[in-house]
Amino acid sequence: MAIVALTAAILLAMGRTAICKCGTVELWHGIVNDSGNSQHLTDWYSFSHVIHGFLFYTGAWLIGRMIGKPLPLGIAFLLALGLECAWEIAENTNTIIERYRATNIALDYYGDSVLNSMSDILMMSLGFFLARFWPVGRTVVVALVMELIVGAWIRDNLTLNIIMLVHPVEAINQWQAGS
Known part of the structure; x- marks a missing residue:
């Protein structure tokens, strides 16, 4: 797990920050539009990282x-782990943070x-191993259900996150803002 420790060091x-600037550690933080988002152990975006694991397992297959x-x-998992660690580093660069903050859903990010x-790396690992042991159909259904529930609940999910990161769509931005 040296790659995970290296990622933390980077x-x-x-x-x-090591933990939330608020000084607490929550198991679940379900409020998206506040400064505690993505600061605690799990949040609505944890589901996206489980789906990363599903996708990385599929890619290895x-x-x-x-x-x-x-x-x-083991090789497949190390590749997945490397990709997820690289994403966690990239996601926390000023360039990506500013790209996220250009949309209504992430103004306080x-x-x-x-x-x-x-925790996101752990969630990806969970998804990877679930995809390894679950039937393909179950993995697909669980991913779709997670995307639909998270999308309906917080107006964001992995699919919308990718769209808004790669090529923001004003209609999605307005919907996420509740307009």
Whole structure:
């Protein structure tokens, strides 16, 4: 798990706070539009990281199909872990934070705490291993249900997050703002 420790060290060196500046650690923080978002152990975006694990497992499976033999599970997981750690670092750069803050849903977003980033990595790991052991259909249904529930509840989810990060759509921005 040296890659996870290295990720935490990099995030701290980037100026990320270890825990919420509020001084508390919550198991669940369900308020999206406040300064505690992405600062505690889990939040609405934890579901997106579980889906990352589903997608990374699927990607490893596809790579195995392309090369004609399955990737060893340990190698596949290390690739997934490396991708998730890289994302946690990239997500907490000023460039990505400002890109998120350009939309209504993330006006109060100032980056993740290191604790939240470590939890996000754990959530991806959970998703990866669930995808390994669950039937494909269950994994797909669970991902869709998570996307629909989170989307309906907070007006954001992995799909909307990607769209608004890559190419913001004003109609989505207005809907997320409640307009």
